[in-house]
Amino acid sequence: MQLIDGKAVAAKIKEEIAAEVEIIKKSGGKVPHLAAVLVGHDGGSETYVANKVKACEQVGFKSSLIRYKNDVTEEELLACVDRLNNDKDIDGFIVQLPLPSHISETKVTEAIDYRKDVDGFHPVNVGRMSLGMPCFLSATPSGIVELLKRYNIETKGKHCVVLGRSNIVGKPVSMLLLQKANPGDCTVTICHSRTKNIKEITLQADIIIAALGVPEFLKGDMVKEGAVVIDVGTTRVPNKTTKSGFKLTGDVMFEEVAPKCSYITPVPGGVGPMTIVSLLKNTLLAAKKEVYK
Numbered sequence: 564m565q566l567i568d569g570k571a572v573a574a575k576i577k578e579e580i581a582a583e584v585e586i587i588k589k590s591g592g593k594v595p596h597l598a599a600v601l602v603g604h605d606g607g608s609e610t611y612v613a614n615k616v617k618a619c620e621q622v623g624f625k626s627s628l629i630r631y632k633n634d635v636t637e638e639e640l641l642a643c644v645d646r647l648n649n650d651k652d653i654d655g656f657i658v659q660l661p662l663p664s665h666i667s668e669t670k671v672t673e674a675i676d677y678r679k680d681v682d683g684f685h686p687v688n689v690g691r692m693s694l695g696m697p698c699f700l701s702a703t704p705s706g707i708v709e710l711l712k713r714y715n716i717e718t719k720g721k722h723c724v725v726l727g728r729s730n731i732v733g734k735p736v737s738m739l740l741l742q743k744a745n746p747g748d749c750t751v752t753i754c755h756s757r758t759k760n761i762k763e764i765t766l767q768a769d770i771i772i773a774a775l776g777v778p779e780f781l782k783g784d785m786v787k788e789g790a791v792v793i794d795v796g797t798t799r800v801p802n803k804t805t806k807s808g809f810k811l812t813g814d815v816m817f818e819e820v821a822p823k824c825s826y827i828t829p830v831p832g833g834v835g836p837m838t839i840v841s842l843l844k845n846t847l848l849a850a851k852k853e854v855y856k
């Protein structure tokens with residue numbers, strides 16, 4: 564069993580990005596600038612956004628954090644999106660999800676200029692991704708594919724079972740692994756909360772991507788010998804022994820599953836660090852106008 568070290572791969576890619584930023588700076592070019600919009604004080608979102616801002620600093624990007632209270636109106640938030648769309652200094656921006664229930668996430672996402680949508684959530688980017696056209700790939704699917712690539716894991720002709728059908732992970736990663744590409748060329752099965760006999764399906768998988776958000780859902784007896792397991796789960800499970808009072812828990816029962824795997828990602832330190840790197844990559848592409856002119 565080989566552990567897929569997302570933290571180490573992410574650190575390496577950050578070095579590559581930082582080197583590019585240095586070249587841009589030396590040639591007098593504009594340093595990439597990412598803005599993040601955060602509404603309210605959700606613990607998870609606060610941490611994610613803080614990590615994104617920190618990652619920008621590490622690679623030499625400029626970053627801006629725009630905060631709103633939980634009671635911000637949809638109109639105010641849409642006006643902010645409009646300002647960021649038109650701000651020439653900002654190459655890309657994200658609006659951290661989830662948003663409070665009185666604000667439509669769909670409306671806000673659609674209002675973002677797709678050329679600055681470095682999260683890859685806008686319907687134009689999702690559609691172009693599905694068609695295999697140049698676009699901003701969303702962070703988690705792109706991070707997963709990058710890990711498979713950097714570990715030279717064969718995907719061609721493999722049966723990949725994706726657990727979860729979310730718009731952020733399950734659906735897009737399924738599309739990416741289905742593409743005629745490397746990584747890609749998989750036979751993909753998507754399972755979700757209404758799927759019957761999940762175990763029968765996961766036992767046939769060469770690659771399992773667990774993105775249900777159900778802590779330790781995938782047990783040892785659901786995985787065949789030699790499978791590749793990618794754990795996308797990051798549920799904060801209350802835990803008295805940790806300083807934060809919770810333990811980040813994946814969708815895979817690691818102790819049972821790991822001994823059967825050829826490769827497996829840990830939680831934390833697997834897919835998580837890769838998602839931020841994907842966002843940085845998209846911001847660099849946006850600044851260089853490599854996807855859209």
Ligand code: GUN
Pocket residue numbers: 657658659660661682702703731
């Ligand atoms: N909430 C959870 N993941 C993400 C992400 O990748 N981007 C944004 N904007 N919100 C999120």
